[in-house]
Amino acid sequence: MADIPRYMRDVIPPESERFAEVERIGASIVELAGYRRIITPMFENTDTFTRGVGESTDIVNKEMYTFDDRSGHSLTLRPEGTAPVVRSIVTNHLDQGGLPVKLYYSAPMFRYEKPQKGRYRQHHQIGIEAIGSEDPALDVEVLATGWNVLAACGVEATLLLNSMGHPGEDCRKRYQPALKEFLEGYREQLDADCKRRMDQNPLRVFDCKVPADQAILANAPLLEDFLCASCREHLGDVQRGLKELGIPYTMAPRLVRGFDYYTRTTFEYQSAALDAAQNAVGGGGRYDGLVESLGGPGLPGIGFGLGIERIRLAQEAAGVQLPSHEVTVLVVPVGAEEKDAATSLLWSLRAAGVRSDTTYSERSLKAQLKHANRIGARLVAIIGANERAAGTCTLRRMDSGEQTELSVSDAVARAAEEQAR
RNA sequence: GUGGCGUUAGCUCAGGUGGUUAGAGCGUCGGGUUGUGGUCCCGAAGGCCGGGGGUUCGAGUCCCCUACGCCACCCCA
Numbered sequence: 175m176a177d178i179p180r181y182m183r184d185v186i187p188p189e190s191e192r193f194a195e196v197e198r199i200g201a202s203i204v205e206l207a208g209y210r211r212i213i214t215p216m217f218e219n220t221d222t223f224t225r226g227v228g229e230s231t232d233i234v235n236k237e238m239y240t241f242d243d244r245s246g247h248s249l250t251l252r253p254e255g256t257a258p259v260v261r262s263i264v265t266n267h268l269d270q271g272g273l274p275v276k277l278y279y280s281a282p283m284f285r286y287e288k289p290q291k292g293r294y295r296q297h298h299q300i301g302i303e304a305i306g307s308e309d310p311a312l313d314v315e316v317l318a319t320g321w322n323v324l325a326a327c328g329v330e331a332t333l334l335l336n337s338m339g340h341p342g343e344d345c346r347k348r349y350q351p352a353l354k355e356f357l358e359g360y361r362e363q364l365d366a367d368c369k370r371r372m373d374q375n376p377l378r379v380f381d382c383k384v385p386a387d388q389a390i391l392a393n394a395p396l397l398e399d400f401l402c403a404s405c406r407e408h409l410g411d412v413q414r415g416l417k418e419l420g421i422p423y424t425m426a427p428r429l430v431r432g433f434d435y436y437t438r439t440t441f442e443y444q445s446a447a448l449d450a451a452q453n454a455v456g457g458g459g460r461y462d463g464l465v466e467s468l469g470g471p472g473l474p475g476i477g478f479g480l481g482i483e484r485i486r487l488a489q490e491a492a493g494v495q496l497p498s499h500e501v502t503v504l505v506v507p508v509g510a511e512e513k514d515a516a517t518s519l520l521w522s523l524r525a526a527g528v529r530s531d532t533t534y535s536e537r538s539l540k541a542q543l544k545h546a547n548r549i550g551a552r553l554v555a556i557i558g559a560n561e562r563a564a565g566t567c568t569l570r571r572m573d574s575g576e577q578t579e580l581s582v583s584d585a586v587a588r589a590a591e592e593q594a595r
Numbered sequence: 596g597u598g599g600c601g602u603u604a605g606c607u608c609a610g611g612u613g614g615u616u617a618g619a620g621c622g623u624c625g626g627g628u629u630g631u632g633g634u635c636c637c638g639a640a641g642g643c644c645g646g647g648g649g650u651u652c653g654a655g656u657c658c659c660c661u662a663c664g665c666c667a668c669c670c671c672a
Contacts, residue, residue, distance in 0.1 A: 177663090180662095180663075180664095181664095231670095232670050232671075233670085233671085236596075237670080237671090254672090285672095287596095288596075288597090288669095289665090290666060290667065291667090293670090293672080294672090297671095298672085367668095378670095381671095432671060454672060455672070456672065457671085479672065485672090508630055538630085539630050540630085541624095541625090542631090542632085543632035543633090544631095544632050544633080546632065547633050548632085554631090556630075558630055559630085560630090570632090572633075575632085577631085
């Protein structure tokens, strides 16, 4: 038997339709805010991610799908959406078309990690990126847009907000030694993982979930107390903007996200409907140095990514119903003589926008009705000798069993009505 | 990468202490007289018991290896 590659999954109906519905909702919301779709390659040169995402991140360290092509170029399947978009802006000089540049994507991401519930080697994100302005109002727009996408999907989220400051001597660079000094005092009490983090990237110790370590960290100095005046002001403006829009948020001074490029505003959307292990349905932040580090002009930027699979999980947990795409009408010719009339009706239905199908068989009426039931058709249009002679069809409702003989045009109109309900 | 649990029909699963032709429910297909499904009744098809090796007169069952899956840790969407 032909097998799917290890750890990969097919998304099949009806889940595939619900998945696509989330994509549609997301696209329509971000387009309302002026974001335009960008489609970048599924893989990039490896250094786009090593330089963009950062050497100290787990994604670059152990989760990249990296391979050499036939001419020896090192390529990497996209593990996240921001670096490729920024790279494309640089490649195509999109910063020349008026700032900020506002783009969105809906695309698969690949991470070489062991799958579990809500975590897959290939997952999908819809995300936006706004490049070329450091106006806190733009931060607010991005946060609010992500919030709106989740709300439109029926996902109740908690918005966690933090500021990473900027990497200057008067800001984050001043904090790191303070944090490190604090941690050194507890070095032997921290578990192995945390010790590693404290040497590689001290901020990441806040990710630690070991209770004993958390107790120590509760007294650690916080970045928010080291922010420079301008980062502090920026954060204050973002908070005011969110309040203005009535979007609730929670300050999370220990929130550290998985990419090195974040500066100032960072945030995460968490779903209360999901277990804590995978409750992040999305996240993002500002990346004021990323464009330049990928060889472009010194432009600031901010964006978010939302996980479609996580949104689906949250929807399921919350009992959110999404429309399904079963055929509305199954056209059923009673005998071979009615097949032409059936085909004609079928295409009239389709021309009117009614999802419709026929059985492509000469099975008994009984068997065809059974098929209609099986595929979830709401209506059946039966054409037998009588209807053929009269130029009509018998429209049967599958839920109630009631049926009426109608002209073709009336049947099409009735079916269109039914589909719209 | 590490750990726990699992793998028998299309799906969900039974198959004490090894013992004849491996079962159920659901699903699929067909039938229960003319052109009426979803309920009910009857019938049929469908299984290298994940793969390999070992113990044994005999292995779905016990042992080892391996592949794959799920869940969890790390981290994230």
